Amino acid sequence: AKEAGRSTYRFYTAEQTRISRERFELESGLRRAIERKELQLYYQPQANCRGSNLTGVEALVRWLHPERGLIPPDRFIPLAEDIGLIGALGDWVLNEACRQAREWELAGAPLRVAVNLSAQQVSQGQLFETVSTALTRSGVSPGLLELEITEGHVLKRVEQCIEVLHRVKSLGVTLAIDDFGIGYSSLSYLKRLPVDRLKIDRSFVEGLPGDADDDAIVATILAMAQNLGLEVIAEGVETAEQLAHLAATHCQEYQGYLLGRPMPANELERWRDAHSA
Numbered sequence: 001a002k003e004a005g006r007s008t009y010r011f012y013t014a015e016q017t018r019i020s021r022e023r024f025e026l027e028s029g030l031r032r033a034i035e036r037k038e039l040q041l042y043y044q045p046q047a048n049c050r051g052s053n054l055t056g057v058e059a060l061v062r063w064l065h066p067e068r069g070l071i072p073p074d075r076f077i078p079l080a081e082d083i084g085l086i087g088a089l090g091d092w093v094l095n096e097a098c099r100q101a102r103e104w105e106l107a108g109a110p111l112r113v114a115v116n117l118s119a120q121q122v123s124q125g126q127l128f129e130t131v132s133t134a135l136t137r138s139g140v141s142p143g144l145l146e147l148e149i150t151e152g153h154v155l156k157r158v159e160q161c162i163e164v165l166h167r168v169k170s171l172g173v174t175l176a177i178d179d180f181g182i183g184y185s186s187l188s189y190l191k192r193l194p195v196d197r198l199k200i201d202r203s204f205v206e207g208l209p210g211d212a213d214d215d216a217i218v219a220t221i222l223a224m225a226q227n228l229g230l231e232v233i234a235e236g237v238e239t240a241e242q243l244a245h246l247a248a249t250h251c252q253e254y255q256g257y258l259l260g261r262p263m264p265a266n267e268l269e270r271w272r273d274a275h276s277a
């Protein structure tokens with residue numbers, strides 16, 4: 001038993017060493033990634049549940065690492081938050097998304113572009129200036145920019161968030177609550193937030209139709225949204241059966257692999273041409 005314990009310990013430290021080395025490499029790489037233009041935005045289409053016409057896109061960041069290839073955001077966003085880089089990264093995402101949205105607008109094919117905000121971006125007190133600068137610099141119509149925040153962000157500092165979000169909303173952008181349904185006490189603060197849209201979390205869409213709990217949760221969210229005058233978009237829609245159920249229960253919009261994967265801007269343009277033809 002003693003020996004097994006020892007080898008487990010050795011294995012553990014080797015694993016820890018590997019993880020911390022990888023983390024160190026990603027950290028120093030991430031610091032340079034923005035300057036070296038290694039970050040790229042992918043765009044995932046969003047459409048009406050009925051008719052499936054394109055209503056907008058969600059911008060999702062990727063890191064094109066010179067050696068490691070495409071790194072998904074779950075691997076480096078938390079890291080960026082830990083090492084104080086999320087401000088710079090978030091600024092880049094916002095500016096790039098606005099630049100792209102303006103390009104589409106000027107091309108005569110305006111498209112709503114949703115951008116994810118991290119908790120720190122919402123709570124750090126520069127959000128108004130950051131958004132305002134990105135809008136001015138790009139010249140994009142503010143109505144084409146949507147900001148996505150998660151329930152968790154808001155709940156941590158409700159009063160401060162409500163104030164900041166009202167100011168940001170006054171710029172003319174729209175606001176969506178991401179991953180809706182997985183937090184707590186969603187109801188009490190919703191009335192006080194200047195929210196336009198709820199995004200039903202993928203975990204509730206997964207069991208549609210058929211899973212009694214998921215059916216009930218989605219129906220409840222839709223009923224509540226209707227009472228509050230909010231739009232609803234379901235995320236993670238992968239099957240035609242899920243879409244049919246959402247359309248039948250009057251969910252307005254959906255997003256997911258069934259419609260299209262996140263893709264680079266030029267691919268999205270081709271996708272759009274193919275789908276509107």
Ligand code: C2E
Pocket residue numbers: 044059060061072073074077090093116117118178179202235236237238255256257258262
């Ligand atoms: P999220 O905001 O909930 O984004 C949706 C995620 O679900 C995306 O993963 C998307 O590719 C994936 N997805 C979309 N449709 C489907 C589907 O039908 N099935 C399945 N299984 N997955 C689907 P992605 O791009 O890897 O992003 C992961 C998370 O990273 C995002 O979750 C968001 O929280 C964060 N993130 C992405 N870009 C940014 C950014 O620019 N800033 C910040 N702060 N966070 C970001």
Ligand code: CA
Pocket residue numbers: 058116148178
């Ligand atoms: Ca999102």
Ligand code: CA
Pocket residue numbers: 178179199201202235
């Ligand atoms: Ca989400």
Ligand code: CA
Pocket residue numbers: 179
């Ligand atoms: Ca999520």
